[in-house]
Amino acid sequence: MSTISLPIIDFGAYLDPSSTSKQRSEVDHAIDDAFRRFGVLYLQNHGVPLDLYDKIRALGHQFFGLPLEEKRKHLVGSQVRGYCFPDETIIETHGTYCEGIAFYPPVNHYSNGLAPDADPDSPDARLPTSPDALGGQDSWPGDEFRALVEEYLEHIAQLNKRMLASIAASLGLSALSHAQLQDTVTHITFNGYPPLSSAQIENGGQSMPEHKDPGCLTYLNQDIVSASLQIQDRDGQWCGVPPIPGTFIVNVGTVLSQWTGGQYVDILHRVIHCHEKSRVSVATLVDPPFDHIPKPLSEFATGKNDLAKDEIPPFGSLYVERYG
Numbered sequence: 001m002s003t004i005s006l007p008i009i010d011f012g013a014y015l016d017p018s019s020t021s022k023q024r025s026e027v028d029h030a031i032d033d034a035f036r037r038f039g040v041l042y043l044q045n046h047g048v049p050l051d052l053y054d055k056i057r058a059l060g061h062q063f064f065g066l067p068l069e070e071k072r073k074h075l076v077g078s079q080v081r082g083y084c085f086p087d088e089t090i091i092e093t094h095g096t097y098c099e100g101i102a103f104y105p106p107v108n109h110y111s112n113g114l115a116p117d118a119d120p121d122s123p124d125a126r127l128p129t130s131p132d133a134l135g136g137q138d139s140w141p142g143d144e145f146r147a148l149v150e151e152y153l154e155h156i157a158q159l160n161k162r163m164l165a166s167i168a169a170s171l172g173l174s175a176l177s178h179a180q181l182q183d184t185v186t187h188i189t190f191n192g193y194p195p196l197s198s199a200q201i202e203n204g205g206q207s208m209p210e211h212k213d214p215g216c217l218t219y220l221n222q223d224i225v226s227a228s229l230q231i232q233d234r235d236g237q238w239c240g241v242p243p244i245p246g247t248f249i250v251n252v253g254t255v256l257s258q259w260t261g262g263q264y265v266d267i268l269h270r271v272i273h274c275h276e277k278s279r280v281s282v283a284t285l286v287d288p289p290f291d292h293i294p295k296p297l298s299e300f301a302t303g304k305n306d307l308a309k310d311e312i313p314p315f316g317s318l319y320v321e322r323y324g
Contacts, residue, residue, distance in 0.1 A: 060280040252266050
């Protein structure tokens with residue numbers, strides 16, 4: 001399998017208070033070009049401390065190294081929260097060999113966890129007001145695990161805010177459209193990939209089946225053991241994405257593609273891991289709120305793609321249909 005050469009974007013200008021508007025503009029245009037041509041890029045000098053960047057994957061290795069009965073304690077009856085593993089049904093149906101543990105904020109139907117008319121600063125604001133549309137709540141393996149993940153997500157939130165500001169600048173968005181870009185929900189998934197055998201690959205087995213991410217942006221932090229992540233290029237060919245130490249792989253999701261009227265590419269990708277060592281990746285996904293109607297921003301609305309609001313289901317309906 002061939003590998004693909006993707007743009008490597010140095011994001012340092014957005015972290016350096018002495019950087020010039022010209023330097024930031026160069027970063028903006030580089031990101032814009034990458035998302036238009038490939039839908040994915042490498043991001044370096046991103047502002048997430050490298051020791052934390054490494055520790056979060058080590059946390060994944062530590063969890064996936066536990067006995068199965070210990071990991072099964074974190075099953076919560078949800079596809080996007082808690083532990084999941086490839087039982088016989090999943091393997092037979094999807095040919096998928098991947099385990100994971102995921103954490104997603106409460107989304108009591110489309111209120112995104114907020115009780116109606118509640119003071120958002122009140123501790124009671126996020127008490128469940130109805131059954132959660134995505135099933136059971138998060139199950140944390142321990143206080144240290146949770147503290148490290150929350151610290152990591154704080155850094156990702158700052159990075160994402162700057163990334164979306166860069167995108168808004170390159171697209172020439174209005175303040176209203178920029179605010180819509182920034183109105184997002186962040187969740188995180190740890191994936192563990194045991195090596196696939198030759199027989200499993202010959203039988204069509206995949207570590208993670210081909211898919212597009214449904215939301216806005218995904219920040220992937222992965223082990224550097226092999227180019228197990230693959231993307232489909234414009235010619236329909238699958239290409240390996242070699243890991244680069246210290247970088248995030250950032251890819252466009254379907255909603256961001258819809259916001260730009262299809263100008264940004266939401267790429268099809270999969271994982272086939274056949275290296276002798278197991279692989280861990282940590283994906284932080286940025287989605288719109290569940291009640292958001294995913295349609296082109298005003299800057300990209302046309303007669304063809306600007307459907308009436310009531311013709312487009314909210315993001316939450318689409319997400320629950322896929323994962324609920």
